[in-house]
Amino acid sequence: MTANGYLPLFETKPAKGRNALKLFSLTILLSIFLIWLYRLMYIPRKGEAGRYAWIGMFISEVFFGLYWIMTQTVRWNVVHRYPFKDRLSSRYEDGLPGVDIFVCTADPILEPPSMVMNTVLSVMAYNYPPEKLSVYLSDDGCSELTFYALLEASKFSKYWIPFCKKFAVEPSSPEAYFNLNIDLQDPVFALEWGTIKKLYEDMKTRIVSAVEKGRLSDEIKGQHKGFSEWNSKVTNKDHQSIVQILIEGWNSNAVDIDGNPLPTLIYVSRQKKPQYAHNFKAGALNALIRVSSEISNAPIILNVDCDMYSNDRDAIRNALCFFMDEKQGQQISYVQYPQSYENITNNDLYSNAGLVSFKIELAGFDGYGTMPYIGTGCFHRRDILCGRKYFENCKVEWNVVKDKIKGRTIKELEEASKLVANCSYENGSQWGKEMGLVYGCLAEDMVTGLAIQCRGWKPVYYHPAKRAFRGVAPTTLDQHLVQFSRWTQGMFQIFLSKYCPLIYGHGKIKFGAQLGYCMYLLWAPVSLPTIYYVIIPALCLLHGVPLFPKVCALISLRLHVGLKIDTKGSSKKLR
Structure with a gap:
């Protein structure tokens, strides 16, 4: 009840754990920036194997990172x-x-x-x-x-x-x-x-x-x-x-x-x-x-x-x-x-x-x-x-x-x-x-x-x-594909029209909400870097072309039953 005795017909409460989520999201954001930095620092020189695959990976990861930021805008401010x-x-x-x-x-x-x-x-x-x-x-x-x-x-x-x-x-x-x-x-x-x-x-x-x-x-x-x-x-x-x-x-x-x-x-x-x-x-x-x-x-x-x-x-x-x-x-x-x-x-x-x-x-x-x-x-x-x-x-x-x-x-x-x-x-x-x-x-x-x-x-x-x-x-793949193709096509159509939230909603709805809308409207184009990320690394792996940093580790583990496992290895920089 308010000071004047008014009892509202509904109330709004922020979701619990929002600050913890924000802190966790910031650590993910830092990791995304480090990935981008790594890609920029170690781009293969002209003529080296995997140069264009590497650049494609960088573009895909930039898109994924920006799309992840869009998803976080509507996860930071949850209310019930x-x-x-x-x-x-x-x-x-x-x-x-x-x-x-x-x-x-x-x-x-x-x-x-x-x-x-x-x-x-x-x-x-x-x-x-x-x-x-x-x-x-x-x-x-x-x-x-x-x-x-x-x-x-x-x-x-x-x-x-x-x-x-x-x-x-x-x-x-x-x-x-x-x-x-x-x-x-x-x-x-x-x-x-x-x-x-x-x-x-x-x-x-x-x-x-x-x-x-x-x-x-x-x-x-x-x-x-x-x-x-x-x-x-x-x-x-x-x-x-x-x-x-x-x-x-x-x-x-x-x-x-x-x-x-x-x-x-x-x-x-x-x-x-x-x-x-x-x-x-x-x-x-x-x-x-x-x-x-x-x-x-x-x-x-x-x-x-x-x-x-x-x-x-x-x-x-x-x-x-x-x-x-x-x-x-x-x-x-x-x-x-x-x-x-x-x-x-x-x-x-x-x-x-x-x-x-x-x-x-x-x-x-x-x-x-x-x-x-x-x-x-x-x-x-x-x-x-x-x-x-x-x-x-x-x-x-x-x-x-x-x-x-x-x-x-x-x-x-x-x-x-x-x-x-x-x-x-x-x-x-x-x-x-x-x-x-x-x-x-x-x-x-x-x-x-x-x-x-x-x-x-x-x-x-x-x-x-x-x-x-x-x-x-939908209970079958055919039904599911028909439904989602209609949704993704319709939402991407909005993004390319005069109703694009970044333009149509500018100054009318909050920026976080504009990005939240774009998260759904970009379902269709996000499939392109996803397909690239699924196919290209696998092909490069088959041809021995490195696209990820190698893990450098020496692990020795002695089991109480007397089994000894030694894993030795050396690592080199990817370059």
Whole structure:
């Protein structure tokens, strides 16, 4: 508590051991300088064997040294955040803001609808007033199979959400939950558990069966008017805007089996035409921002990938502690949670866990008041995501929500939303430039986060002990290479563009944060000296060309069993 009696909704603490790390880093830095000095002092003369290999080694070691310095900038200033959701509830329980949740999918084959529905159901079951939750599924593949799966999930949610609330179920993804070893000694709980599991298995069977057939029967299509949007002319790359409201959370008739309100649930597939650029995930999210503004218009937006289900029912409340803090919250733009995976192998062959990145480096960014937006598990303020610039004392009225629903029918809301999801809507506008996610880069999330920070806003990185989101990581070499090639290409593209942090961020974010960004943006070029260092020394060793100093030592060791080992040798200078 401060002197005036103010209790903050979160606190920030520096990580322990930072001074010891700095001292250790200085010794490493000294060693790097000595290596550089050695390379410069003993460059082979012209005509001597290994001269060019030696120079190449020197260039590689300089690059490695500078890259190491970049990594240290975000490891020296690690901080940890601690929200107080109990204080949030005691002050703002009746005035909590609305939250729009965006779930994105693009391919019913690579991203099975049954998996997508588990993510949707998990975010619908948050420990949060359901009338203030709206869940939007963006289907960039425009698949009627995905729409059918969402329709099934909307029916199952009437049973799943009250079950989660009654027994504080975590994780709230049905698939993940039913795979746990649950104690069923309580007969009341065991009965309800068995009933809900049977309903889930039946729903999953119907969805999987429809996907395997690749089509829907006329009986299924007769269940909802939305299926009329799909005809023989509709393809995943050429179709009209589709917006279908499956659960009207504001309607008193939209209740679960216990009579409690349900969250709003909406299917969205933006218009696609071959002659228009679609801008991939960035374009899909910008369409969702506009569609949601026509229906719920919540001041907070959470976006999650379709393979990242909610693992903490209080994740929204924890994030709101940062936004709604009376003194520090006005400048906070977004709250980024780390990624976490449930299918990590024991040896983590492809380093998917990212322990150093998620536990240390991103927390080090936070120490500079910056944080890369990593595309999923992120809570945004709508106004900031739409281009608002920071100015001092810019307060937010969280309990004031623009009511666009009142007096409008479902059909009117859907038609208005379709217009803003059309390809031509962005023509001549600032969408993709100053508004929404930035276009023109494969790593649209990182460049968008950087642009937001350069407008004066400060993000927050929150790494809780309980993982807020869990998903699946690449399990094969092919998948891993595809993912990392996209990341490295997109990030290096940022470095070579006008958004290079050393230029675009100059005077706007701290220099340490600029170097931290470059650490990630230079993933691609750092592979070149790495390949050189792997290949050239081995070839030189085979040809007897020395590139490293020889070790001069005379070791004599007498073992207590009487074995005597004498190692004698002489050394010469490398020259």
